[in-house]
Amino acid sequence: MATATPQVERRLGASGLPFAARGLLWGLGGFVLGAAVVAIIRALAGVGAWRADQAIVVGFLFSVPAFVLGVGAWETWGRGWFGLETYEYDPPGWRRYFGFNLDHKVIGVQYLVTFLTVFILAGAVAMLMRTELMDPGRTVLGPASFTRFMSLHGFLMVLVAVTAVPGAFGNYVMPIMVGAEDMAFPRLNALSFWLWPPAILLLLASPLVGGWDTGWTGYPPLASVNNLGQIFYALAFVVGGLSSIVASVNFLTTIVKMRARGLTWGRLPIFVWAILLTGVLSLFFTQSVAVAVTMVTLDRIVGAAFFEPLLGGAPVLYQHIFWFYSHPAVYVMVLPSLGVMLEILPVFSRKPLFAYRWAVGGIIGISVLSGVVWAHHMFTVSALSNANAGFMLSTEAISVPTGLVFLSAVGTIWRGRLWMKVPMLFALAMVFNFLIGGITGVFLSDIPADYQLQDTYWVVAHFHYTIVGAGIFGLFAGIYYWFPKITGRMFDERLARVHFWMMFVGFNLTFLPMFWLGLNGMNRRIADYQPELAPVNLFVSLAGFFLGASFLVFLWNFVVSWKKGPPAGPNPWGARTLEWQTSSPPPKLNFEGIPEVVGDPYDFAPDAPRHAEIEVGGER
Amino acid sequence: MTVHGAAHHPPYAELHRFGLRLFIASEAFLFGVLFAARFYLLGFERAEAVNVTLGVVLTIILLTATWSSHRAAAAARAGDRGAMQGQLLLTMALGVLFLALVVVEWSAGFREFPISTPYGSIFYLITGTHSLHLLIGLFVLASLFLQARRGRLGEGDVWKVEGGVAYWQFVDVVWLFVFTILYVL
Numbered sequence: 001m002a003t004a005t006p007q008v009e010r011r012l013g014a015s016g017l018p019f020a021a022r023g024l025l026w027g028l029g030g031f032v033l034g035a036a037v038v039a040i041i042r043a044l045a046g047v048g049a050w051r052a053d054q055a056i057v058v059g060f061l062f063s064v065p066a067f068v069l070g071v072g073a074w075e076t077w078g079r080g081w082f083g084l085e086t087y088e089y090d091p092p093g094w095r096r097y098f099g100f101n102l103d104h105k106v107i108g109v110q111y112l113v114t115f116l117t118v119f120i121l122a123g124a125v126a127m128l129m130r131t132e133l134m135d136p137g138r139t140v141l142g143p144a145s146f147t148r149f150m151s152l153h154g155f156l157m158v159l160v161a162v163t164a165v166p167g168a169f170g171n172y173v174m175p176i177m178v179g180a181e182d183m184a185f186p187r188l189n190a191l192s193f194w195l196w197p198p199a200i201l202l203l204l205a206s207p208l209v210g211g212w213d214t215g216w217t218g219y220p221p222l223a224s225v226n227n228l229g230q231i232f233y234a235l236a237f238v239v240g241g242l243s244s245i246v247a248s249v250n251f252l253t254t255i256v257k258m259r260a261r262g263l264t265w266g267r268l269p270i271f272v273w274a275i276l277l278t279g280v281l282s283l284f285f286t287q288s289v290a291v292a293v294t295m296v297t298l299d300r301i302v303g304a305a306f307f308e309p310l311l312g313g314a315p316v317l318y319q320h321i322f323w324f325y326s327h328p329a330v331y332v333m334v335l336p337s338l339g340v341m342l343e344i345l346p347v348f349s350r351k352p353l354f355a356y357r358w359a360v361g362g363i364i365g366i367s368v369l370s371g372v373v374w375a376h377h378m379f380t381v382s383a384l385s386n387a388n389a390g391f392m393l394s395t396e397a398i399s400v401p402t403g404l405v406f407l408s409a410v411g412t413i414w415r416g417r418l419w420m421k422v423p424m425l426f427a428l429a430m431v432f433n434f435l436i437g438g439i440t441g442v443f444l445s446d447i448p449a450d451y452q453l454q455d456t457y458w459v460v461a462h463f464h465y466t467i468v469g470a471g472i473f474g475l476f477a478g479i480y481y482w483f484p485k486i487t488g489r490m491f492d493e494r495l496a497r498v499h500f501w502m503m504f505v506g507f508n509l510t511f512l513p514m515f516w517l518g519l520n521g522m523n524r525r526i527a528d529y530q531p532e533l534a535p536v537n538l539f540v541s542l543a544g545f546f547l548g549a550s551f552l553v554f555l556w557n558f559v560v561s562w563k564k565g566p567p568a569g570p571n572p573w574g575a576r577t578l579e580w581q582t583s584s585p586p587p588k589l590n591f592e593g594i595p596e597v598v599g600d601p602y603d604f605a606p607d608a609p610r611h612a613e614i615e616v617g618g619e620r
Numbered sequence: 621m622t623v624h625g626a627a628h629h630p631p632y633a634e635l636h637r638f639g640l641r642l643f644i645a646s647e648a649f650l651f652g653v654l655f656a657a658r659f660y661l662l663g664f665e666r667a668e669a670v671n672v673t674l675g676v677v678l679t680i681i682l683l684t685a686t687w688s689s690h691r692a693a694a695a696a697r698a699g700d701r702g703a704m705q706g707q708l709l710l711t712m713a714l715g716v717l718f719l720a721l722v723v724v725e726w727s728a729g730f731r732e733f734p735i736s737t738p739y740g741s742i743f744y745l746i747t748g749t750h751s752l753h754l755l756i757g758l759f760v761l762a763s764l765f766l767q768a769r770r771g772r773l774g775e776g777d778v779w780k781v782e783g784g785v786a787y788w789q790f791v792d793v794v795w796l797f798v799f800t801i802l803y804v805l
Contacts, residue, residue, distance in 0.1 A: 080767075081767075082767075083767040084770075181629075184639060248642075248646075249639050249642045252642055256638065257634065257635050258629055283645070283646045284649045285649070287647070287649045291650065291653045291654060295741075295745065303736050304735050305738045305740070305741045306742075311736055311738065314660065314661055317657060320660070
């Protein structure tokens with residue numbers, strides 16, 4: 001690849017205002033247009049031109065496509081709809097991140113940086129909440145703003161957990177792992193990212209209208225009558241959901257159709273399996289959450305009767321539709337991270353992944369069962385329903401495939417020669433955390449125990465152990481594992497270890513006592529608690545601040561190493577999968593030739609054949 | 621775009637067909653959830669004021685549009701650009717007629733079963749979601765028509781027409797379910 005001929009004559013976005021700024025401008029125009037349409041229709045119907053909630057909903061739905069077209073989708077895509085010439089957005093330098101770029105590696109970095117930012121912001125909100133909870137009674141926030149900050153923290157973190165790992169590594173690493181040059185649909189890929197900024201900005205703006213106070217679950221009837229922020233939540237959910245659906249079409253097509261020659265299903269790296277099943281879950285179930293929040297919004301803005309008992313509606317219907325998505329969604333949060341964990345363990349144990357086929361079966365089993373357990377979130381709502389017993393059984397049955405994933409993890413470590421680098425520390429921490437998260441979940445799936453534990457801090461502790469202990473630890477495991485690949489530079493090992501130990505110790509000291517708080521009757525989502533729980537809460541808050549401080553260490557290391565770290569070389573960990581068989585960072589189309597897979601991805605025996613060979617054929 | 625340059629990838633048409641099928645499967649879930657909500661809220665109850673005759677007319681219009689869209693795809697495969705544009709135009713005209721009749725139906729329906737009743741809520745949500753999908757289908761067909769007129773659909777682009785038509789026909793099939801559960805049951 002000696003000669004670098006430009007692919008298009010016009011290098012879009014190479015100078016002037018970044019395209020992202022134009023997107024904001026167009027988005028604003030779209031909002032005004034949408035609001036004007038509502039005003040005109042209302043004026044024609046003779047009911048007064050202005051109504052804020054209707055104007056916001058329609059305005060936002062107009063502004064999202066306008067924003068996406070404005071950041072460059074118009075030139076790269078939209079012009080083609082009208083039979084006009086299209087151009088690729090491919091400016092040099094930092095500008096390539098600020099427009100509708102089609103390169104999956106750029107999109108992976110866009111996802112990573114965006115959702116790390118959201119993670120830090122939502123984490124700061126958690127610090128505020130723990131400040132309020134240091135003492136019983138009112139400390140800094142007061143009950144109303146506490147519930148709103150709790151809702152904002154919860155929803156932003158759910159978005160991070162659902163999106164960060166598949167968005168960053170599913171996009172950056174997965175196509176290279178399967179030996180493809182890019183995703184199957186590069187434009188859909190860019191679309192899936194650029195749907196996020198409007199949704200996130202909307203949520204960050206929600207405190208301006210008083211936020212919302214239902215938590216991330218948005219149950220009516222409260223959700224039908226509270227602040228305008230509830231509508232911001234619904235709109236962000238719908239737009240983010242659309243992004244997930246678009247992204248999963250892309251993941252699935254790439255994995256099924258674009259694997260390199262020789263990359264059979266039995267040789268597929270386990271992370272790719274995890275992304276595949278994550279894609280299946282988001283593809284189907286995400287639709288239902290859009291239905292749920294749309295129905296609430298219709299109840300609010302046009303007076304529909306879905307969840308309004310006085311009009312004959314049924315509020316419990318919301319919970320069914322919501323959890324039909326949102327329980328599979330917790331596996332969308334965890335499966336990719338478990339994939340990262342199982343990807344890292346063999347490399348740093350220098351052993352094949354133990355029981356590979358059983359691990360794949362476990363991932364598939366978790367995905368299948370996740371679709372039939374949603375009502376375990378509603379045991380106390382429909383306490384007399386006979387169906388509860390079935391949901392208890394299906395929920396407890398999930399421990400079996402989850403156990404297979406554990407079996408694979410523990411069997412891989414067993415008698416391995418462990419190389420305790422930072423990615424490995426995070427992977428091992430995941431095994432520890434997820435074990436606690438999983439076992440405490442069994443108590444919640446048990447109906448009589450759930451009657452006691454429902455809506456206490458036991459639940460808070462349990463889902464933080466799964467979603468943070470596995471999902472977010474997996475995010476950081478992946479960041480440290482693939483940092484050298486993505487940036488071409490090595491991070492500071494010492495600072496990374498400081499980050500790990502602060503995060504691991506801080507996390508456990510924060511959330512382990514919460515089980516005790518829950519057993520002793522502390523309610524979740526409330527700014528106040530019984531005075532006798534004060535000492536433990538003070539301890540949890542201090543541990544929480546320690547956990548929060550660990551991310552400052554991470555941020556410093558992340559930024560400084562990205563700019564000034566020593567060159568990492570193509571394969572610093574001695575791993576076998578395809579992403580390590582190309583330069584760091586990889587060239588535009590990922591490989592200098594066409595990769596062909598000839599062996600197992602995890603066979604570390606000295607005489608084992610390579611996983612893949614890259615043919616550099618012809619005149620390329 | 622030269623992203624798909626390497627020899628070992630399947631042709632773009634195959635990727636597109638697979639991806640579209642996935643998307644349609646996902647959309648089927650959307651309507652499935654809506655239909656389930658209908659039975660959860662209403663059981664088999666139905667508003668007597670629903671205009672079944674109009675429903676039958678709407679069904680006939682969409683079935684005709686399914687046929688004409690099928691003809692458009694066949695013409696595209698045969699390389700007959702004139703016939704393809706004609707059939708696309710006919711399909712779009714039927715789609716616009718359908719939407720116009722939905723507007724008529726809604727304005728009558730608002731008096732008989734307003735949105736503040738459970739049946740009204742479900743009726744307008746399901747028919748509205750369906751019409752929105754039909755609108756997207758219309759946009760796709762219009763885009764194909766424009767591209768064909770400007771000579772930008774070559775022999776290698778038959779899959780674009782087939783894809784647009786497949787999506788259109790999916791929306792038509794959904795209507796048969798909508799008709800069954802909102803007008804007939």
